[in-house]
Amino acid sequence: MALETLKNVGSLDILFRTSAWFENYNELIEQNAELLGISSSYDFASYTSIYSELHFFDICKGTQLNDADRLESVGVYQTIDAICEGEVEGLCDKDGALIDLSNTNPRSNENGFRGILLNDVPVKNTNSNTLNYARVFADFKPGTANQKGLYSGFKNPSLNFNNAAQTANIRTNLSGVGVMGQKMIPSLQVKPFTKSAAGFPFNSNAIGWDTTQKAFLGNFAYPVTDADTWDTLLTLKQSYQIVVVNHLINNNEVVAAQVNMQAVMSTSEGQKTLPTGVNFIIEMGYENDDIPIPSAIRGGGGSKGMIFCGIKGIATSPYERTYHIPLPPSVNKRNRIITIWRLDGEIPLVDGPAINKQLTCNTITEIVNCNLTYPHTATCGMIFDARSFTQPPRRTFHLKMAKIAVPSNYSPVSRSYTGNWDGEFAVDKQWTSNPAWIFYDLAVNKRYGVGKYGFRDSFVDKWNLYTIGKYCDELVPTGYTGMFAFKDFTINSGGVKVTIDASGSNLTGPDWMTQFPKASRVCLFDLKNSAGTDVDQAYERIIYNPEYSSANNNFTFQLLAPINSTQIFSTYPYLKEAYYAQASGGTNKLTPEQWILSNFLDETSNDSDFYQTMLAGEPLGPEVVSGSCGTQFKDNLPLLEPRFSCSIYFDRQQNAYKALNDLASIFRGMVYWSSGYLFAANDGEKDPVMLFSNANVIDGLFNYAGSASTTRFTSVMVRYNDAQDRYKPKAEYAEDAIAIREYGYLEKEVVALGCTSQGQAHRLAKWMLYTNQTETDVCQFSTGAEGSYLRPGDVVQVQDKLKTSKRYGGRIIDIDYSASTVTLDEGIQEDIVGQKIAFICPKATTGVRALNKQAQDKLRVVEIGGRMQTKDPSGMSDEELGKSRQTQIKEFTIASVVDTRVITISEVTDTDFNLINKGNIWAVNNTNTGYEIKPLEYRVLGIVENSPNEYRVTGMMYNRTKFNAIDRSKALVANQQSEAGSLLVSNLPSALKGDPKILQYSIVPASLFVEVTDAAGHTFYTADKIIYDAIFPSLVVNFYEVNQDGRKMVVDFSGLIGPNQITSRNTGGYLVEVYKDGQKVRFSLDGYDNTSFEVYLGDRNSFFYTDFNIYRYDTNYKLESTGLPSI
DSSP: OOGGGGGGOSSOOEEEESTTHHHHHHHHTOOOGGGGGOOTTOOHHHHHHHHHHOOOEETTTTOOOOTTOOOOOOOEEEEEEEEEESOEEEEBOTTOOBOOOOSSOGGGOGGGGGGEEETTEESBOTTTOOBSOSSEEEEEEOOOTTOOOSOOOOSSGGGOTTEEEEEEEEEEEEOOBOHHHHHHGGGOOOHHHHSOOTTOOSOTTTTSEETTTTEEOSOEEEEOOSHHHHHHHHHHHHHTTOOEEEEEEOOTTEEEEEEEEEEEEEEEETTEEEOEEEEEEEEEEETTOOOBSSTTTTTOOSSBEEEEEEEEEOEEEEEEEEEEEEOOOOSTTOOEEEEEEEOSBOOOSSSSOEEEEEEEEEEEEEEEEOOOOOTTEEEEEEEEEGGGOSSOOOEEEOEEEEOBOOBTTEETTTTEEOSOBOSOBOSSOBOOOOHHHHHHHHHHOTTTSGGGGTOOGGGBOHHHHHHHHHHHHSEEEOSOOOSSOOEEEEEOTTOOEEEEEOTTOOOOHHHHHHHSOTTOEEEEEEEEOTTSOEEOOOEEEEEEEEEEETTTTEEEEEEEOOOOHHHHHHHOHHHHHHHHHHHHTTOOOSOHHHHHHHHHHTOSOOOSHHHHHHHTOOOOOTTOOEEEEEEEOTTSOOSEEESOOOOOOOOSOOOHHHHHHHHHHHTTEEEEEETTEEEEEEOSOOOOOEEEETTSBGGGOOEEEEOOGGGSOSEEEEEEEEGGGTTEEEEEEEEOHHHHHHHOOOEEEEEOTTOOOHHHHHHHHHHHHHHHHHOOEEEEEEESGGGGGOOTTOEEEEEOHHHHSSOOEEEEEEEETTTTEEEESSOOOSOOTTSEEEEEOOOOOOOHHHHHHHHHHHTOEEEETTEEEESOTTOBOHHHHHGGGOOOEEEEEEEEEETTTEEEESOTTOGGGGGOOTTOEEEEOBOSTTTOBOOEEEEEEEEEEEETTEEEEEEEEOOTTHHHHHHHOOOOOOOTTSOOOSOOOOOOOOOOOSOOSEEEEEEEOGGGOEEEEOTTSOEEEESTTSOOSEEOOOSOSOHHHHTOOEEEEEEEOGGGTTTTTOOTTTOSEEEEEEEETTEEEEEEEESTTOOEEEEEEEETTSOSOEEEEEEEEOTTOOGGGGOOOOO
């Protein structure tokens, strides 16, 4: 089913099956079509009508058994799983790609089984497109409000999903009829046995009474409708002591029953095993009602019916057959009864064939017909062959779960925001893993969220969540390496053409094309501007028009925007029409994204606006001029990922405030209530909003408390579920080796809620470690009206003269706007010309209510130029949203100082200077050697109003350098005025520069391999016992037996010591990373002069590409600077 049509489908009917198995199986288990008339609403007349219309039914579809045939019963499991709250996005494959399902053509939906797993094994493999289980049926409902019930169109009604069942274990063995009764049985006037029935393939002699087997031999079910047969059976039952099973049904909702019979039977004649048979009767009707249904029997009009059944064949082990039996409807709460008794003769112990016949009533299942639709619940009904499992298998699903409200300018697929947000949410809910919007949904949803208890969406600060949501979606490096080593690139500011310098590389043109193939995704990170300063962004683009130039010795390609099908189809409707026209015609098996890209790449020239827009490319940020890049190949681990993602499954009710706080913790946030609104604040890089010094705190006092060294953990263990390994529980570990040596081993263990990425788990571990090691001081103070502006999560500056030993902060006693001068309340003796001075510059802020009103006003429909249209569709800009938490601090450069306290600023045209008033707070930075005085930053944890206009503020030390250290492995710097933490991380070092000169690939003869005996006693030969610095796994297990040589890489980089200025004082050793066809091994070489290594690459034909990088680490063994996950 085309995904776009979901919007217009009120009730979906998505079902799928593996190939044609179920059609065949459905025929084999077909029963009387009249049984399909049973329902929860049928009356007594319908019941009698169904019985009268039943006919002789050939269980084996007219195939007569011969002596070699054996009976085999096939059991099936039937399950209905209520998966989660709906509506859900749908099933996806192991790579997370949504599976397109059709509600009109079920036979095209076999790919849906890629998202269904039985005992953790997918029914269908994603990559190979092969089936692991070939006998499976499924009907999936996404959980819409008005969805249909699960499939109920089987020819055997017992399989329909509109049945609710309760099974009673009977386990009663039924004995055959005695010798006297055997004389009566052949006289039965069973109509199909005495004359040919219409459509019945056997003649009268083929299924008659067998005097040897003492049974009517056949596989049949026949409703008794003639008086002679009825009376004979009743006489037989009443005259002879026949064992019967009675099952009373007192549930008034039950409309039918399933009787499961189990038979073991065979005849031995010499060396041959021959078939035999058993017969039995199933009676049904009201309790204490012996009046038959057919009018031909004593006038009829009652509720009692009889089904005459036969089983024939060879079954040396238990063979089961289930019969679907109609029941009279419950009238005046009358009980119904089912009676089962055996009809074939008991075999006497005399000479003759060795006949073994046993018949057991195994179970009776009561059926309640209820066509439940499970609104708002994603469900999956399944039927699968029980022979593949010893017990009901565990069903799991690859699923993109509940759709939620997302901003109107947001694409969850590309995790991008187009233009400004107007404050509205998209008309159609969409699936997203952004924790900010999941938080919003849980807060306002009226079915399962806090909105259920009257909490309205207007109570949430959605504008702040919008900022947090964009922060969550920013791409950051995962720390994984690609299939090939990353390459440095350059790009013109605002350009779309990437250039990679190929000089010094031994790669050929085809090699470059292999590493950067056309239409592949390329990741660009570690970006820098023209000044060489880091740009804290990363991008994903699509490679277009790659070219290798031997003349220019470079490799180039253009950057295309990632494909966002929703946005493209909205902008270019003709593409949408073309896609779905091909999809409905069966000629298009591509996803919308694949089809759009293919459609563009197949064009050589096109004047359409879509083609020209795509051809223009998608630039990086205008400040980017260089960086690193690598191709994201399909089956490789991700190189970039969103900073925060959330894959969470709430399976129980819990406290609302705790649930919201738990969700906020995913984006390092906390929840608080203020001024009638619910706010979420996150720990991220922010500008300080307020300045405090001894001059604007009560009594000029700041109170400090530091954490004890015994509480500063030195290692962190994060537990998460790994999406790359079928969501198995994993643990990610990070440690501060220096702190462990200094303070000892103190581990902190946490569970990363909703985390399915090793990279995200690793960043959480580093965040906890860096925060605990470097943000060790708590500051508390009381202040006046300034405190009312603060919120938890805000960053403030504190200039405390008791911390700096000099007073570098106070109040302004005079100001001259025309001369750009201010007079301080106390002078500064040191030379501070060229330093920065900060003032409190009061600026108007826009509250949540005002932002809401402003956004709504822009969306008003007004008359413009004689036409009714939206007043201002531009939405709310980032600048407008920034005014909600506008900083009240402004820094200026000191141009001159007169009399130590009359300050002239350099920015004479800055209009913010006019906002400064007498009495405002000032603070000076002094970065000169020997001083290093500047305000210290704290993150606000809480604000308490002690009395009118008096607020007590509590803040935790804030280290803004930790965020880039966490996300991009940049430098982590200690805070001023705080004792330097032991964990000081430098930037990710560059690999050693230069050509190692000595690089050899040598054959490892099979004769050198070592004989190894495993635990099972098997002997084989392996390279594992040969001494190497590292070993890649080989494709060949036993080299010696296949006479397969191996290959090793030998590198000597001693020639790089001089050019890289390596000495015993600055180098403790090296970290080496070797790449081979997308695999990587990492190892260390201790000692600055340990400059050679050998790596076993595998068997000699198992690779085509190798590369390596060598990093050096200092004498303190700071390997954390690599920033790589512990793979």
